[in-house]
Amino acid sequence: MTPGSSPVVATRRGGGVTPGRAWTHLEGDPEKWSAGFNPHFTVVQETDDYIVVDKPAPLQVHPSKPGNPPTLLDGLEALLAYEIVNGARLSIINRLDRETSGLTLVAKHPSAARLFGRAMERRMAEKDYLALVWGWPADDEFTIDGPLRRLGEIQPSPVYVKQTVHPDGAPSTTAFRVLRRFEKETTAGSRFSLIHCLPRTGRMHQIRVHLSHAGFPIVGDKIYGPGDDCYLQFMETDWTPDLARRLLLPRHALHSCRLRLTPPDTPPLEWQIPLAPDLLAWMGEAPGGAPSLTPPPLAASSISWSPAQSPVSSPPMDRTETTDDLPTPGFPGGHLNV
Numbered sequence: 001m002t003p004g005s006s007p008v009v010a011t012r013r014g015g016g017v018t019p020g021r022a023w024t025h026l027e028g029d030p031e032k033w034s035a036g037f038n039p040h041f042t043v044v045q046e047t048d049d050y051i052v053v054d055k056p057a058p059l060q061v062h063p064s065k066p067g068n069p070p071t072l073l074d075g076l077e078a079l080l081a082y083e084i085v086n087g088a089r090l091s092i093i094n095r096l097d098r099e100t101s102g103l104t105l106v107a108k109h110p111s112a113a114r115l116f117g118r119a120m121e122r123r124m125a126e127k128d129y130l131a132l133v134w135g136w137p138a139d140d141e142f143t144i145d146g147p148l149r150r151l152g153e154i155q156p157s158p159v160y161v162k163q164t165v166h167p168d169g170a171p172s173t174t175a176f177r178v179l180r181r182f183e184k185e186t187t188a189g190s191r192f193s194l195i196h197c198l199p200r201t202g203r204m205h206q207i208r209v210h211l212s213h214a215g216f217p218i219v220g221d222k223i224y225g226p227g228d229d230c231y232l233q234f235m236e237t238d239w240t241p242d243l244a245r246r247l248l249l250p251r252h253a254l255h256s257c258r259l260r261l262t263p264p265d266t267p268p269l270e271w272q273i274p275l276a277p278d279l280l281a282w283m284g285e286a287p288g289g290a291p292s293l294t295p296p297p298l299a300a301s302s303i304s305w306s307p308a309q310s311p312v313s314s315p316p317m318d319r320t321e322t323t324d325d326l327p328t329p330g331f332p333g334g335h336l337n338v
Contacts, residue, residue, distance in 0.1 A: 040056060041053045041054060041055050041056060041059065041072060041075060042054040043079075044103065044271055044273060045271055048108065049107065049108055049109065049111075049112040050105060050106060050107050050108055050112055050116070051076065051080070051106050051108065052103060052104070052105050052106070052259070052271050053072070053076070053103075053104050053106070054101070054102060054103060054104075054273050055072055055096055055101060055102060055103075055104045056101050056276065056278075057098065057099045057100060057101040057251040057276070057278070058098045058099050058250075058251050059071065059072050059098070060072065060098045061073065061092055061095050061096060061098070061104065062092060062095075072092075072104065073090065073092065076090055076106060077090065080108070083108060087109070088108045088109060089108070089109055089110060089113075090106055090107070090108060091106065091107040091110070091112075091113035092104065092105075092106050093105040093106065093107060093113070093116045093117070093120070094120075094125075094127065094256075094259065096256055099220075099251040099252050099254070100129075100252070100254045100255070100256060101254075101255045101256070101276040101278075101279075102129070102255045102256025102257060102273065102276065103256045103257070103258070103259045103271055103273060104256070105259060105261075105271075115263045115264075115266065116261060116263060118263065118264060119261045119262065119263040119264070122264070124261060124262045124263060124264070125259070125260065125261050125262075126198065126258075126259075126260040127198075127199060127202075127256060127258070127259055127260075128196065128197070128198050128256075128257050128258035128259075128260075129196075129197040129198075129199075129207055129254055129255060129256055129257060130179075130194060130195070130196060130197070130254075130255045130257045130275050130279075131194075131195045131197055131207065131211060131218050131253060131254050131255070132192060132193070132194055132195075132218065132219045132249075132253035132279055132282070132283070133192065133193050133195055133211055133216040133217060133218050133219060133253075134188075134189055134191070134192060134216060134217055134219060134225075135189075135191055135192070135193065135215060135216045136178075136181045136191050136193055137176070137178050137193060137195075137214070137216055139178075140177065140178045141175070141176065141177045141178070142175075142176050142214070143173065143174065143175045143176065144173070144174050144176070144210040144211075144213065144214055145172075145173045146165035146169075146172055146173075146209075146210055146213055147165065147166060147167060147168070147169030147170055147171055147172055148163045148164070148165060148166070148169045148170055148172045148203045148204070148205075148206060148209055149163065149164060149166040149168060149169030149170065150162070150163055150164075151163060151164040154166060157228075158228060158232060159223055159228045159231055159232070161204070161205070161223075162205075162223055162224075162228060163203070163204055163205045163206075163209045164209065164213075165209065165210075165213045170201075170203055171201060172199075172201045172203045172206050172209075172210070173199075173200040173201055174197060174198065174199045174200065174201075174206060174207055174210045175197075175198045175200065176195050176196065176197055176198075176210075176211070176214075177195070177196040178193050178194070178195055178196075179193075179194045179195065179196050180193065180194040181193045182194070182283065184283075184284070186248050187245040187246075187248070188226065188245065188246055188247070188248055192219065193216065194275075194283070195211070195216070196257075197211075197254075205223070205224070207254060208221055208223070208224045208252065208254065209224060211224075212224035212225070218252045218253050218254055219247070219248050219249050219252070219253040219282075220247045220248060220249030220250065220251050220252045220253050221247075221252040221253075222234050222243075222247065222252070225246075225247060225252075226246045226247065230243060230246060230247055248282075249278075249279075249282060251278075253279050253282070255275055255276045255279060257272065257273055257274070257275065258270070258271070258272045258273075259271050259272075
C-alpha cells in the first residue's frame, strides 16, 4: 500500500470489524483524499449470489481513472478476495452517486447480475430515499410529475450535467412524503424537513431536480441548491468556509434507505436501513436512536425479504441513468445513478 493511503474497511453488521486487504495505488496524492473522505462501508446482507452494503458519502462506487482514492469496488474486491480467486465476478447493480449514501446491491456472478438486471429493466424494483431539504412543504404527501431534460440543450449552462424540468423532457415522476418538519438555526435558514422519496422513474438527478423544482432543494446540493455557482466554486477551490455557510453540509443530504426487488421466478427481496449517521447528527439525533426515520413504504404493498435461495438466470443488466456530477481532483467522476 502506498504510504499515507487508507484501505476501504468493511464492517459486518452483527459482527466485528473485517478490514479489507491492502492494495497499492500507483498514482494520485493521498493528501488530497483526506477532506471528508470516508472509506468505511457496512455489509447489510451477504449470500453466495450477492452482497448488499451501506455505502457512506463521499465514497465513490468504482474507479474512474488510475490513481483515484480507494473506492467501494476496491473494498469489496479486498473483502471478497477468496470468492474472486474462485471465480466470482462482481457487478454493481444500483450505482449511487459519490455524495449519495445508502444501500448498494452487488451481484457476485454473471447469472445473478442478469437476474437483477432483468428485474430493473422490467421495473420490478423500487428504490426509496430519505432527503433533508430546506423548507416546510404545505402538504404531507405530494407527487412531482415533471419531465426532465439537460438544461444545456435549452439554454447556456455552466454545468454540463445540470437537469431541468421541461415539457420536452423524458417522463419523470417522484412521490414524496414529509416525515418530519424541524427548526435548526443555521447560516442559511432555519426551517428544514426530512422527506421520504420514491422515484417512479429513473432519470439523472431526478429526486434532486424535482425537490428543487418544488421549492425544497436538498441541503448540501451544489448544483440544485443555493446556486450552481456553488458547484463551480467547489470545483475550483474544494470545500471552503463560504461553501459551508451556504450549503451547510459538505455533501447533498440524500440517502438510499430501502431497496426492493421482485426478480422473475424468484422470491422477493428487500433491504432497509435508517438514515445515515452524518445526517442524523446534523438533525441532532443520536445514531440508531431514531427508528421513526426509517419510513413506512409509500407503495400500496410491501415486499418481505426471503432467505430462500433460488437458481439465478438470464438477460442483460440495466446500467441506467446518470453521471457523477463532481469529477473533482480528490474524487474523480464516473457513471453513477442518483
